[in-house]
Amino acid sequence: MTDSSPLPVVVSGIQPSGTLHLGNYFGALRQNIALANDESRREEAFLFIVDYHALTTLRDAEALRRYTMDVALDYLALGLDPEKASLFVQSDVPQLSELTWIFLCLTPTSLLEKGVAYKDKVAQGLGANGGLLTYPILQAADILAYTSPGRGLLVPVGADQKQNLEISRDTASRFNQTFLEDAPLFPLPEPFILDEVSVIPGTDGRKMSKSYGNTIGIFDQGKALKKTVMSIVSDSTPLEDAKDPDADNTFALIRLLANDDEREEIAASYRAGGYGYGHAKKELIRLIDRQFGEARERRRELAEHPDRVRAILEDGAAAARARASEVMAEVRDAVGFLNPRGRSGQSAPTHLLNW
Template sequence: MNTTAHRTVATEDHTAACADPLGVSAAQDRGALLEEQIAGDPGRFRVLTGDRPTGRLHLGHYFGTLHNRVRLQNLGVEMYVIIADYQVLTDRDVADNLSEHVEDLVLDYLAIGVDPARSTIFTHSAVPALNQLLLPFLSLVSVAELERNPTVKDEIAHSRQSSVSGLMFTYPAHQAADILFCKANLVPVGRDQLPHLELTRTIARRFNDRYGSGSVVLPRPDALLSNAPLLLGTDGGKMGKSRGNAITLAAGADETARLIKGARTDSERHIAYDPAGRPEVSSLLLLAALCQDRTPEEVAAGIGSAGSAALKRTVTEAVNEYLAPIRSRRKAYAADRGHLRAILREGNERANAVADRTLGEVRAAMNSDY
């Protein structure tokens, strides 16, 4: 390649990187191919996904990630679901009500259809070998790489701590250990999580290059980019567990009606789906549409000029009807807390067996299996 051509290609690459700094376009293209491969041979894939136990899961979680987990599980993909209890401490001084929150996550998982016979549900803190991977992984990344991770920057900006702990900067490497301990080769993520996964891929590549002696010890997992719709909270802001603006899966019908009744809309009487111009109204239309398997435009057409009160009644009916069987199952599972702990014990045992094998392979590659 001549110098001029080389400069042209470099300029084009730089321009593309600036236009799409998170690599979203590439992940979307790769995701379409992955979906075809999953449909053809789901057994070749192993997924790692999970949540931090900081409160009950809500409809944003459900339509964002939970529904997709059940879909992949039912297709035959091997699923590991981590309850990341240690990661609660990354942005909090104290992990309040941790045991209750862990059990609430298990309840939500079971209620939506996660099957512990086909999906391994486990807690981060119960798998010591997983955490031992953190040290060699940290040796493979620089402080600068950890500091410039955009997700870490965002977590620091919204941290509840009076000062940021060292644990915050290890967050990306900790997530790499979560993913690689079970040799997951597929990780469903949102756009904001792509930098974390890219660092996981970097850690796996560097480990293989440094210690693999030509073999692949750790896989480089692919991102399965979520096409999840953006649902706003009832206050028009980002939906969150601690913001008081979310409808949880555990909420009753009356509580759901109260929350939706108080949701922010606008003064226009005619209801139309316009995410850019009318985000709050559009988010409610989208929520009803997801629950009714319709388009937001169809829901809006049915309401017409009846105003926001009719919109809220439509959404309330749609959400309560959709959540009724999930709530019923959740109530039944909640009656036997011992069963929840048994599921965790069994999941922890399976996860430990996998983590021990992976750690053994890592130690052997590093010549430290003495």
């Protein structure tokens, strides 16, 4: 029997805080692109670069512009079809700021203080600013601003990130119960995972993360790639001895890139002995080159035509603003604003600013 339920809207954001790495690819980018390009599995797809979020830690204007463009280049080079999905920059959708404020007015302060990222910063003795404190509510606005009547919201996430949606679900429920209990506006967003990928190890064995400085860039190549891969931490088992592939950081990455036959052959070589970690690292380099070689060429070509990339982002932002404006008209009406349609994307009249 064919499922006749309405197809969902897909939403996903990624922060432009540095060079994207294999953890980003296998944890998010790959599945975002696959789902966004497959029109049989969703109604619409909104993929965005969350530069507002980046401001919680980044204080370099040129770096933010560069990182934002880099994420757009990466998405397009890796195969995202801008004719099938809206790719845009978060700060080009001003409705998000208004929706965030409305959500914040419904959010208990105690809930914000329990935020994982905020608590981690405080525990580390680092400056936790107001943006970091309210980060989860802006994230909720990111997700819920593109609601479509009668359709669910799917948020592609890595297998270890399902809990990140809980505050968004709580926020949607709180708004519905407060203002629209009889006819809820916001569906509860659901995580959507195409592949159950475990935590991607970095070069030091911890979760691959820019904050740990243990990443392998998606578009690293040549000497830079070799240097990084050869630095992957391994144990001191002699070359001639048998090794356990499942206990090795290099093989954990090989597993993601190799096909079934290659994976079994390499694992057998580990167990047979006479196969060193250096051999495995060279194989990993080969697999990375194979996986991303064509994308590297596309990225080089795109980087030579930045105006084309900006045009794609502008088109995506226009589609996002149109949807967010429809949602905000419903929100403004529900909370009791005098003008439900508002003045989306425009400044308020100066005579209304005398407060």
